Amino acid sequence: MxxxxxxxxxxxxxxAMAVADEHGLAALTMPxxxxRLGVTAMALxxxxxxxxxxxxxxxxxxLPAPPPDTAALPWRQRLEALAGAVRDSAARHPAVFPLLLQRPAATERARRARDGVVSALREAGLGPExxxxxxxxxxxAVLGFAASEAAGRFAHHDQRVRDEDFACLLEAIGSLLPPA
Structure with missing residues (x-):
C-alpha cells in the first residue's frame, strides 16, 4: 500500500488562491x-x-454560494443578495477575481450560479432567451463593478460612496426588469 x-x-x-492573492495571477504556476504545499509539481x-x-x-x-436564508426570498432580493456576495468575493480576492471575467461558466458550480440567476429572471416573467x-x-455589470472596485479604480472614493454607487447599479439593473 x-x-x-x-x-x-x-x-x-x-x-493556488494564496499564491495568486499574494503575487497575482501571472505568478500562478504549478511549481x-x-x-507552497511542499510537494513536487507532479504531485498536483x-x-x-x-x-x-x-x-x-x-x-x-x-463564486459565492447562495446564502442559505435567501432560497425563500423573492427573485429580486435573491439577485441582490447574490450581487452583494459577488462583490464581497472580489474584495477578498482582488488579484484572482478577474478570472470570473475571463473564463466561461464551464464547471458545475459556475453553471449552477448562472442557472440560479436565469431561474430568478424567469420567475420575474422573462422568457428563456x-x-x-x-x-x-x-x-x-456586477462582475465589472466588483472587479473595478477590487482593483482600486474607485479607491479615491470612500466606502459610503462606493456602496451608494453599487446600490445605484443594482437599481439601474432593476429598472430594466419587470416589477417585483
Missing part, C-alpha cells in the same frame, strides 16, 4: 503552488488535471 496523500484538491486550490496532477482545471477550480472558489440575455448583461 502506498503512503497516504499529503494533499488533496481542496489544499491545491487553497494554495509555485507545489512549492493527482488532484488537478492541468492548469486549466486549476483555474476552473479557482473560479468555483470565487430574454432571461439568458439578461443574465449575461447583469453578470457582466
Amino acid at each position: 502506498g503512503r497516504p496523500a499529503q494533499i488533496d484538491r481542496a489544499a491545491v486550490v487553497a494554495a 509555485a503552488v507545489a512549492g 496532477y493527482r488532484h488537478v488535471a492541468n492548469k486549466e482545471d486549476l483555474l476552473d477550480a479557482l473560479v468555483e472558489a470565487l 430574454a432571461a439568458a440575455r439578461a443574465e449575461r448583461l447583469i453578470s457582466t
Whole structure:
C-alpha cells in the first residue's frame, strides 16, 4: 500500500488562491503552488488535471454560494443578495477575481450560479432567451463593478460612496426588469 496523500484538491486550490492573492495571477504556476504545499509539481496532477482545471477550480472558489436564508426570498432580493456576495468575493480576492471575467461558466458550480440567476429572471416573467440575455448583461455589470472596485479604480472614493454607487447599479439593473 502506498503512503497516504499529503494533499488533496481542496489544499491545491487553497494554495493556488494564496499564491495568486499574494503575487497575482501571472505568478500562478504549478511549481509555485507545489512549492507552497511542499510537494513536487507532479504531485498536483493527482488532484488537478492541468492548469486549466486549476483555474476552473479557482473560479468555483470565487463564486459565492447562495446564502442559505435567501432560497425563500423573492427573485429580486435573491439577485441582490447574490450581487452583494459577488462583490464581497472580489474584495477578498482582488488579484484572482478577474478570472470570473475571463473564463466561461464551464464547471458545475459556475453553471449552477448562472442557472440560479436565469431561474430568478424567469420567475420575474422573462422568457428563456430574454432571461439568458439578461443574465449575461447583469453578470457582466456586477462582475465589472466588483472587479473595478477590487482593483482600486474607485479607491479615491470612500466606502459610503462606493456602496451608494453599487446600490445605484443594482437599481439601474432593476429598472430594466419587470416589477417585483
